[in-house]
Amino acid sequence: MSMTAPPAPAPISNDPGRAWRIARPLAGIAVFGSLALLFGGVDVGVFALRVVLLVGLVVLAAALLQGKTRKFFSGPAAYMATFSLFVLVVLAIFATEISPQNPYDLRQLSIMDGRLPPGSTTFDGSMTFHLGTDEQGRDILSGILYGLRISLSVSIIATLIAMLIGVVVGIYAAWAGGRIEAVLMRIVDFQLSFPSILVALMLMAAFGRGLDKIVIALIIVQWAYYARTVRGTALSETRKEYIDAARGLGLPSWRIIFRHLLPNCVPPLIVISTVQVANTIVLESSLSFLGVGVPITQPSLGLLIANGYGYMLSGQYWMSMYPGLALLAIVASINLVGDRLRDTLNPRLTR
Amino acid sequence: MTPPVLRGVAVVALAISLPVVPLSAQTLRIGLASEASSADPHFHNLGPNNQLRRSVFESLVDNDEAQQLSPLLAESWEPIDENRWQFNLRTDVKFSDGSPFDAYDVIYTVCRIPGVPDSPSLLTTYTKAIMDFEVPDPHTLIVHTDGPYPLLPTEFSTFGIISAKANGVDGAAIDFSPDGCGDLNYPATQAFNDTSAAIGTGPFLMESYRRGESVVLVRNPDYWGEPAAWERVTLLPLTSAGPRVAALIAGDVDLVENPPLQDLDRLNADSTLRVVQGISNRVIYIHLDHELVPSPMIRNTDGVNPLQDIRVREALSIAINRDAIVARIMGGVAVAAGELLPPGMFGAHEEGDLPPNAFDADRAKALLAEAGYPNGFGITLGTPNDRYINDAQVSQAVAQMWTQIGVETDIDASTASTFFSRRNAQEFSAYLAGWGAGTGEMSSPLKALLATFDRDRGFGGTNAGRYSNPAMDDVLTEALRTVDDDARQELLRKASRMAMEDFAIIPLHYEVSPWAMKATIDYTPRADQYTLPYRVRAAQ
Numbered sequence: 001m002s003m004t005a006p007p008a009p010a011p012i013s014n015d016p017g018r019a020w021r022i023a024r025p026l027a028g029i030a031v032f033g034s035l036a037l038l039f040g041g042v043d044v045g046v047f048a049l050r051v052v053l054l055v056g057l058v059v060l061a062a063a064l065l066q067g068k069t070r071k072f073f074s075g076p077a078a079y080m081a082t083f084s085l086f087v088l089v090v091l092a093i094f095a096t097e098i099s100p101q102n103p104y105d106l107r108q109l110s111i112m113d114g115r116l117p118p119g120s121t122t123f124d125g126s127m128t129f130h131l132g133t134d135e136q137g138r139d140i141l142s143g144i145l146y147g148l149r150i151s152l153s154v155s156i157i158a159t160l161i162a163m164l165i166g167v168v169v170g171i172y173a174a175w176a177g178g179r180i181e182a183v184l185m186r187i188v189d190f191q192l193s194f195p196s197i198l199v200a201l202m203l204m205a206a207f208g209r210g211l212d213k214i215v216i217a218l219i220i221v222q223w224a225y226y227a228r229t230v231r232g233t234a235l236s237e238t239r240k241e242y243i244d245a246a247r248g249l250g251l252p253s254w255r256i257i258f259r260h261l262l263p264n265c266v267p268p269l270i271v272i273s274t275v276q277v278a279n280t281i282v283l284e285s286s287l288s289f290l291g292v293g294v295p296i297t298q299p300s301l302g303l304l305i306a307n308g309y310g311y312m313l314s315g316q317y318w319m320s321m322y323p324g325l326a327l328l329a330i331v332a333s334i335n336l337v338g339d340r341l342r343d344t345l346n347p348r349l350t351r
Numbered sequence: 352m353t354p355p356v357l358r359g360v361a362v363v364a365l366a367i368s369l370p371v372v373p374l375s376a377q378t379l380r381i382g383l384a385s386e387a388s389s390a391d392p393h394f395h396n397l398g399p400n401n402q403l404r405r406s407v408f409e410s411l412v413d414n415d416e417a418q419q420l421s422p423l424l425a426e427s428w429e430p431i432d433e434n435r436w437q438f439n440l441r442t443d444v445k446f447s448d449g450s451p452f453d454a455y456d457v458i459y460t461v462c463r464i465p466g467v468p469d470s471p472s473l474l475t476t477y478t479k480a481i482m483d484f485e486v487p488d489p490h491t492l493i494v495h496t497d498g499p500y501p502l503l504p505t506e507f508s509t510f511g512i513i514s515a516k517a518n519g520v521d522g523a524a525i526d527f528s529p530d531g532c533g534d535l536n537y538p539a540t541q542a543f544n545d546t547s548a549a550i551g552t553g554p555f556l557m558e559s560y561r562r563g564e565s566v567v568l569v570r571n572p573d574y575w576g577e578p579a580a581w582e583r584v585t586l587l588p589l590t591s592a593g594p595r596v597a598a599l600i601a602g603d604v605d606l607v608e609n610p611p612l613q614d615l616d617r618l619n620a621d622s623t624l625r626v627v628q629g630i631s632n633r634v635i636y637i638h639l640d641h642e643l644v645p646s647p648m649i650r651n652t653d654g655v656n657p658l659q660d661i662r663v664r665e666a667l668s669i670a671i672n673r674d675a676i677v678a679r680i681m682g683g684v685a686v687a688a689g690e691l692l693p694p695g696m697f698g699a700h701e702e703g704d705l706p707p708n709a710f711d712a713d714r715a716k717a718l719l720a721e722a723g724y725p726n727g728f729g730i731t732l733g734t735p736n737d738r739y740i741n742d743a744q745v746s747q748a749v750a751q752m753w754t755q756i757g758v759e760t761d762i763d764a765s766t767a768s769t770f771f772s773r774r775n776a777q778e779f780s781a782y783l784a785g786w787g788a789g790t791g792e793m794s795s796p797l798k799a800l801l802a803t804f805d806r807d808r809g810f811g812g813t814n815a816g817r818y819s820n821p822a823m824d825d826v827l828t829e830a831l832r833t834v835d836d837d838a839r840q841e842l843l844r845k846a847s848r849m850a851m852e853d854f855a856i857i858p859l860h861y862e863v864s865p866w867a868m869k870a871t872i873d874y875t876p877r878a879d880q881y882t883l884p885y886r887v888r889a890a891q
Contacts, residue, residue: 106750106751106754106755107754109751111676112679135744136748136751137679137751208763209764209765291737291766296736296743296747297750310592310613313614314613314614314617315617
């Protein structure tokens with residue numbers, strides 16, 4: 001994990017304008033709220049909620065790039081990655097409407113449609129399986145769309161919560177210093193010394209399968225990255241004059257932390273979290289591939305690949321290959337966008 | 352060391368002899384799907400161990416491909432009264448150290464079985480019926496049991512005989528009692544693993560046993576029966592299916608057990624390879640919770656356990672399209688099941704007498720409505736995901752079919768060790784599992800899966816659904832003490848029919864076990880799924 005250098009000029013003077021100041025927190029609340037509601041058991045079919053989610057995401061992204069769009073879109077790769085990420089996110093959010101079948105509804109599946117090659121139709125011709133079916137008669141295309149949704153939402157939720165925990169721990173460690181800092185950072189070191197896939201495997205073996213459980217496991221293996229990054233940034237920021245000035249004014253600690261310190265720690269966090277979302281998707285897919293992730297009746301991309309894996313030798317490639325391509329596309333576009341974001345938001349490169 | 356000249360001569364001789372006797376006819380390499388945990392024949396009552404010991408340590412009674420009994424070290428056997436069986440032993444058998452085989456070796460073996468140190472699971476299940484021995488002459492053995500015990504010859508096919516003399520024990524002096532035989536000298540498990548104690552009567556001698564690497568067997572030159580066709584057999588544990596098949600295709604092994612179903616088409620299409628398959632004694636079934644109210648994994652029934660209603664059980668059974676599962680999930684390599692043991696085996700009905708429940712979704716819905724669940728209910732089906740062939744996929748197919756009649760079904764899949772401990776703790780309302788009838792007769796699944804749970808009698812040991820039907824228990828108990836084969840078979844059929852007509856359990860299919868090998872050799876599929884090197888022969 002590369003550590004982003006502290007920003008030299010305090011970007012706090014960079015006032016985004018009143019409209020953005022209001023839009024940003026609103027969009028944040030919209031995204032977090034709708035994700036939480038969708039996860040909290042609200043019927044995924046609620047269309048309005050998902051529109052709010054998409055609008056929120058777009059506004060957040062726009063706010064992030066506000067004033068820097070030209071720098072962000074500096075080459076064709078940036079356009080392509082952003083476009084494909086946008087398309088994949090839209091596909092994931094509106095999977096219910098787009099996909100020809102609900103692959104999680106066992107009523108709609110029939111094993112008599114199992115292992116059909118791409119382009120086949122159901123027995124009565126009512127539906128075409130454009131990417132073929134897996135052994136349970138699941139339409140691979142629908143499976144990919146729903147799988148994208150699971151992979152993306154699990155990773156985003158896990159990343160957001162892990163970030164929250166990491167920020168709290170990191171800032172607290174940096175601000176408190178001394179023994180508390182030493183203890184917290186040794187815990188972080190301890191956690192980081194284990195490969196995350198190993199820790200996640202052990203946790204899932206203990207918890208059992210389930211979406212909530214995989215989110216918890218992913219949070220546990222991730223928070224330490226954020227804690228370490230935030231502590232590093234916060235440490236260098238606390239030695240700057242503007243914090244001294246705030247202290248000299250007699251401001252209370254919480255105000256200095258939340259209004260002065262935290263906003264200046266955000267840019268590296270955004271970069272790390274984009275890259276981490278991609279990592280989390282891969283981690284979740286690996287866990288599902290290994291058979292400890294999502295429930296088998298609700299396959300994510302990793303489980304779809306695992307289901308088809310056994311048929312690769314016998315030439316029924318479509319069961320594994322198309323979900324694999326979808327996974328590749330989402331991870332590659334997130335990583336490319338993350339790279340551009342790093343270049344755009346890193347103040348060192350500004351000079 | 353061999354002088355270089357001699358070695359050169361040997362190579363030339365070999366080269367000359369090659370066209371006449373192909374080298375492959377002398378050595379056999381087998382890729383096994385699972386490995387024996389020890390070379391000690393009495394250490395662990397586990398399929399791979401019992402399979403391995405048969406090549407080296409023979410039992411009194413043999414069983415053939417369909418698990419019918421046949422003579423081995425005993426030439427014949429018969430009950431002489433209610434409590435006694437007489438075994439007439441072969442007189443021409445010698446152990447591989449040269450010591451002759453006699454009845455005292457059997458007693459010595461039965462003495463050792465309960466006391467093997469650190470054993471994960473003993474073979475005592477097969478010896479606990481033995482109350483005493485009588486030896487009128489060294490090649491006649493009379494076994495006392497507590498009451499009529501028709502299964503005794505079957506039990507004597509399950510453990511291999513070791514030599515008393517080779518271990519410095521005077522067999523005639525053994526004072527046998529079911530509680531122990533006093534202080535005798537037994538070989539340690541380690542001595543079997545380093546082959547120093549591997550002294551048996553079998554067609555092969557054990558040359559080396561290396562866990563995780565290989566087991567090497569060589570032909571026993573002094574074998575009493577027909578000598579093995581192979582000079583040397585190497586057993587390689589290739590537990591991962593892909594590499595096992597790849598090793599066969601690459602020619603690194605001559606025969607593999609359990610090639611994955613997905614690859615069978617490809618293997619069949621290869622003219623240099625041969626695939627054989629035979630129905631096994633293992634039934635895949637779904638057991639239902641008959642006891643707990645409310646049942647732990649049932650939803651939307653207001654605390655009632657719907658599985659206690661025979662109409663619901665029938666609905667769940669006829670909602671399953673077994674032919675579709677066999678065709679689509681098992682790739683045709685399975686046989687739909689109507690009871691717990693396939694036709695042709697002892698105590699099973701003749702083909703067609705007790706057919707699988709026919710698929711009828713409409714009637715299933717009607718039955719549910721009649722039972723008071725017009726809108727169905729919710730249930731979670733527990734399943735292992737790495738124990739039986741395509742187990743989790745079969746469970747998903749069942750979930751599909753149940754959901755389609757309105758019984759909303761979730762799947763709880765876990766790895767075998769987790770699954771079985773949860774199953775035994777009665778955590779599931781319905782679970783998929785399998786049962787291989789080790790004795791090859793109907794009493795085995797009925798006693799283990801459906802007899803009323805009673806730890807003291809050893810009944811219902813795997814009856815985690817706690818099915819209980821006293822009328823069936825009585826018929827089964829009667830069968831277990833009937834020595835006459837025809838009468839016992841009828842009683843077992845009757846008990847099986849009673850359970851099936853009560854929809855006590857939902858049988859899905861019998862596994863069919865495939866073997867794949869080079870076209871130059873042949874193997875007859877076995878119901879017990881064992882891969883026995885001495886039964887592998889050159890193709891005709």
